[in-house]
Amino acid sequence: MILGIGTDLCNIDRIEATLARFGDRFRNRVFTPREQAKAEGRRDVAGTYAKRWAAKEACSKALGTGLRMGISWKDMAVSNLRSGQPVMHVTGWAAERLKSMTPAGHAAIIHVTLTDDHPWAQAFVVIEALPLPVLTLPVPVPT
């Protein structure tokens, strides 16, 4: 079953201006070291950050919280599989929220997809709950 969906559109030029103005204060407040390493190693630094910003906003919407004051942006972090496919990891308050919205007997999966076409970066997030396999205990064989 679907537990939540979220989307966000982020202006890459706005991220570029924020990077120029606030530098590491912005980077370190919003992005994990892994996200920063990915973005700083790219030709399109601002576009890579903008996709990850959009992913965090979209994830907060799918979690049903939005980005309230005091929450940590770094508790929603994007990494990439070898294929390039993005993956969302949640920790801290976001992991707690995910746990509280997941029905008993289910595991939650966060799906994320990103795209950019200057000046826009876009993310969609879908949170799905899958039923956990029912444990089948070995039946004792009468002797």
Ligand SMILES: CC(C)(COP(=O)(O)OP(=O)(O)OC[C@H]1O[C@@H](n2cnc3c(N)ncnc32)[C@H](O)[C@@H]1OP(=O)(O)O)[C@@H](O)C(=O)NCCC(=O)NCCS
């Ligand atoms: C996946 C692909 C269609 C992306 O298209 P694009 O026009 O370059 O880029 P878009 O702006 O639309 O999307 C980029 C985002 O797609 C996502 N993406 C990349 N590869 C993906 C994949 N295999 N599956 C799902 N999403 C993928 C990433 O999130 C990427 O942004 P990020 O690298 O900053 O995380 C394109 O890269 C492709 O066809 N790749 C073929 C597979 C390949 O070359 N793999 C190389 C590693 S083995």
